[in-house]
Amino acid sequence: MIAGLYERLLDGVPRRALLLLGLLLIAMLVAPLLVDPYLLSILILVLYFAYTGQAWNVMMGFCGQLSLGHSLYVGLAAYTSAALYVHFQLPPTIGALAAISISMAFGAGIGFLAFRFGIGGTYFALLTIAFAEFTRVGFDHFAWVNGSGGFFLPVEQYTRNDVLNLRGRPVMFYYLLLALTVAAFVFCRWLLTGRIGYYWQAIREDQEAAQTLGINTFRYKMLAVLISSGMTALSGVFFAFYYNNLFPEQIFNISRSIELILGPIIGGLGSLFGPILGAFVLTLLAEGLYETLHGLGYDIPGIKHVFYGICLAAVIMYLPHGIWPPLRRKLGLETRQ
Amino acid sequence: MSDLLVVDGISKSFRGLRAVSRASLTVPKGGIVGLIGPNGAGKTTCFNMIAGVYKPDEGSVTLDGRRIDGLRPDLICHAGVGRTFQIVKPFKELTALDNVMVGALHTESDTRRAKREAEAVLDRLGMLEKRNQPAGQLTLPERKRLEVARALATKPRILLLDEVMAGLRPTETDQMVAVFRDLNQREGLTILLIEHVMRAVMALSQQVVVLHHGEVIARGDPQAVVRDPAVLECYLGEEAEI
Numbered sequence: 001m002i003a004g005l006y007e008r009l010l011d012g013v014p015r016r017a018l019l020l021l022g023l024l025l026i027a028m029l030v031a032p033l034l035v036d037p038y039l040l041s042i043l044i045l046v047l048y049f050a051y052t053g054q055a056w057n058v059m060m061g062f063c064g065q066l067s068l069g070h071s072l073y074v075g076l077a078a079y080t081s082a083a084l085y086v087h088f089q090l091p092p093t094i095g096a097l098a099a100i101s102i103s104m105a106f107g108a109g110i111g112f113l114a115f116r117f118g119i120g121g122t123y124f125a126l127l128t129i130a131f132a133e134f135t136r137v138g139f140d141h142f143a144w145v146n147g148s149g150g151f152f153l154p155v156e157q158y159t160r161n162d163v164l165n166l167r168g169r170p171v172m173f174y175y176l177l178l179a180l181t182v183a184a185f186v187f188c189r190w191l192l193t194g195r196i197g198y199y200w201q202a203i204r205e206d207q208e209a210a211q212t213l214g215i216n217t218f219r220y221k222m223l224a225v226l227i228s229s230g231m232t233a234l235s236g237v238f239f240a241f242y243y244n245n246l247f248p249e250q251i252f253n254i255s256r257s258i259e260l261i262l263g264p265i266i267g268g269l270g271s272l273f274g275p276i277l278g279a280f281v282l283t284l285l286a287e288g289l290y291e292t293l294h295g296l297g298y299d300i301p302g303i304k305h306v307f308y309g310i311c312l313a314a315v316i317m318y319l320p321h322g323i324w325p326p327l328r329r330k331l332g333l334e335t336r337q
Numbered sequence: 338m339s340d341l342l343v344v345d346g347i348s349k350s351f352r353g354l355r356a357v358s359r360a361s362l363t364v365p366k367g368g369i370v371g372l373i374g375p376n377g378a379g380k381t382t383c384f385n386m387i388a389g390v391y392k393p394d395e396g397s398v399t400l401d402g403r404r405i406d407g408l409r410p411d412l413i414c415h416a417g418v419g420r421t422f423q424i425v426k427p428f429k430e431l432t433a434l435d436n437v438m439v440g441a442l443h444t445e446s447d448t449r450r451a452k453r454e455a456e457a458v459l460d461r462l463g464m465l466e467k468r469n470q471p472a473g474q475l476t477l478p479e480r481k482r483l484e485v486a487r488a489l490a491t492k493p494r495i496l497l498l499d500e501v502m503a504g505l506r507p508t509e510t511d512q513m514v515a516v517f518r519d520l521n522q523r524e525g526l527t528i529l530l531i532e533h534v535m536r537a538v539m540a541l542s543q544q545v546v547v548l549h550h551g552e553v554i555a556r557g558d559p560q561a562v563v564r565d566p567a568v569l570e571c572y573l574g575e576e577a578e579i
């Protein structure tokens with residue numbers, strides 16, 4: 001069993017790739033010992049986008065279903081876990097289960113509507129935006145979580161890390177996110193190397209041909225949405241307990257949905273390392289640019305978003321498959337068959 | 338010999354255009370039947386009704402005694418029908434091997450075993466050395482063979498081939514014919530093929546059905562059918578092909 005799993009995950013992976021991954025992991029493990037709090041907060045952001053991008057990639061990169069409303073799952077999960085914690089003192093590690101369930105339930109609703117009635121492509125993307133928007137408006141008037149006034153978690157100066165309740169210093173969040181990112185990477189590799197991964201890619205490439213080969217496209221697209229929304233829910237739990245304040249206007253905002261899909265698109269849609277690479281490149285460059293300008297005395301509002309736009313346009317024009325595929329070739333990390 | 342596929346009086350109209358009109362045909366278990374007819378005769382539309390892309394406006398399709406008309410394409414695949422597309426539909430970003438693996442995974446959920454099966458199918462169609470090429474980079478004749486390989490990998494009881502020899506050189510056609518004859522004789526695979534290349538139709542079919550303007554105008558022994566005046570008439574102007 002374990003040996004088979006091991007074999008399946010590593011089949012065709014070049015030694016060098018494992019070595020480089022190992023080195024990267026070690027670097028990430030020791031990084032908090034070496035960086036200042038500001039850099040740590042940037043690395044947390046990188047991991048947040050790497051993990052969330054991976055979750056989104058399951059739907060779009062693997063199965064070809066474009067969601068432009070993933071802020072919905074982040075927001076629902078953030079509010080669910082936060083409200084359970086504040087109102088019922090339920091630890092977020094348990095509240096996460098409720099958060100995942102609610103996100104998946106909404107995912108199932110969207111998927112069912114779209115796939116049952118043959119809504120695909122652009123219209124599917126619009127539907128995902130619509131759901132996020134409706135939910136935002138709903139939460140604006142949801143008194144239990146203080147509506148548009150915002151929902152706040154109690155904060156104090158933490159001397160120790162309480163992992164069960166996700167109360168602690170940034171470094172705790174860093175390691176939790178790192179663990180999540182690694183787990184998501186392995187989980188996605190497992191998915192991609194199994195029947196489900198092949199079926200998803202077949203659906204992404206040509207739905208009619210996929211169906212002719214016996215694939216129940218409805219079921220597999222539903223699975224993609226469920227897994228993606230469930231994974232994204234954990235980003236929401238993190239978000240709530242890391243930032244400690246939630247506003248419907250912000251968390252469900254479409255710009256949040258767009259922000260989290262840039263990493264995988266720039267890194268390489270459908271690839272496993274693309275979302276991670278994209279998160280590093282985008283976040284580090286954007287922060288670097290911001291800091292440089294700031295140091296020079298320029299404070300330009302929205303400069304990050306302009307920068308994201310430029311990156312996106314450049315990648316779409318010159319590297320339509322993202323940065324990772326050509327980089328992988330350069331590094332000699334092509335999979336063996 | 339009992340019939341594996343029975344198509345009984347199926348029709349299909351597209352916005353008033355009657356593409357197929359009360360067409361009937363049967364394919365015996367272990368047999369090879371050719372479906373021919375001029376361009377626009379309704380051959381592909383017949384396939385689409387058998388394979389579940391369209392529900393027939395009337396009539397029925399029966400596979401081994403079980404009604405399959407109106408079922409979803411994936412369920413028809415489960416029932417044992419494999420088909421190729423005249424306008425090929427490769428999974429472009431996937432390698433040739435992965436394309437065929439998608440088919441093989443239909444009956445074999447273990448990816449390593451599915452991979453071996455897919456390799457065997459590719460080998461059979463002379464495509465093994467192309468296995469690591471993305472399907473989007475293959476030539477049209479190669480893509481046609483990939484269509485066949487992918488459908489075969491699902492282990493169908495009946496294979497529907499839609500002009501898979503188009504664009505092949507005569508020697509390549511003969512190779513394909515040999516592959517299908519071998520599959521038919523050694524594994525008992527039943528085949529219904531649409532083909533314009535008469536060389537292949539004559540070499541393979543035990544029976545030929547001729548469709549014209551959506552209607553069956555002749556059927557029977559291949560040698561007799563191609564001499565049928567009604568058939569010659571409908572092919573007038575395309576005579577060179579026969």
Ligand SMILES: Nc1ncnc2c1ncn2[C@@H]1O[C@H](COP(=O)(O)OP(=O)(O)OP(=O)(O)O)[C@@H](O)[C@H]1O
Binds near residue numbers: 356375379381
């Ligand atoms: N989806 C569709 N919508 C509208 N008309 C269609 C559709 N599919 C086929 N037709 C029409 O139905 C008729 C039969 O088409 P079909 O593709 O079945 O012919 P065919 O015998 O396969 O021809 P060919 O030898 O050129 O492949 C044609 O007039 C075609 O234009």
Ligand SMILES: [Mg+2]
Binds near residue numbers: 380381382423
């Ligand atoms: Mg046709």
